[in-house]
Amino acid sequence: MKIGRETMQPIYDFVDKAQANEQPFFIWYGVFLPHAPHNAPDRLFNKYKDIAPDEPTARYWANVEWLDEGCGQIVDYLKQKNLYENTIFVFTCDNGWVQNPERMNSSIRSKREPVEAGIRTPIFITHEATIEAARDKETLASNIDIATTILQACDIDPPTEMTGLDLRDPKALQDRDRVFVDVYEHDSDLDRLEDLDDGLVARVVIDGWDKLIARPSGSELYDLKNDPDDRNDLSAKNPDKLQKLTRLITNWMSEGAAK
Known part of the structure; x- marks a missing residue:
């Protein structure tokens, strides 16, 4: 909670120690921003309070900029230490967030x-x-793809069990035609990790522009080209496509079990 909100010093100290020992370093900045509480300082909130549609959204946007500031401070520090050009940066997050316009620190449909x-x-x-x-x-x-990209960048061949691609290779990415996603409840039962259906919210396949959400309660089909916010369920109108994408998920799960 403190790193990013109050200080970046622990990261600076880690970099200094690695540089003093002439060691390569790996930093996992598991930043808590822009996670709630959305309590960015007023100097940031004031930038958005009159342009956001509501106060909760303005507070969230301010937290996002607070995150940006921290990331920028890491970049600036590495530049000061002449380490920036030889450092690979990866930025990602574990989920999307759409701010609830009626309630602080909460999301809707995300x-x-x-x-x-x-x-x-x-x-x-x-x-x-x-x-x-x-x-x-x-x-x-x-x-x-993140782990395999880092390994390839370090001239290390990823093990065959890793199916990710090298994000620096446009040709490899263009040849990919689908991705799979699984979504689980927030907390897992550690005694049931072998049960891949325990706590399952949904499995997803995105095949080109077609998307299937397979929930335990039923499946939904979307055309992301024309419906990028997946609002119009087409499953009743396209049973053949629904079956095709369902088979893709079944085969994906079978392949994973075989490994």
């Missing part, structure tokens, strides 16, 4: 839900020495 606002999250990879700046809003990528 976090812990299989809808696009919950599972479509950013991934940034930067390495000034080797990666050219670009933005891609359509190619399918997944957080499972």
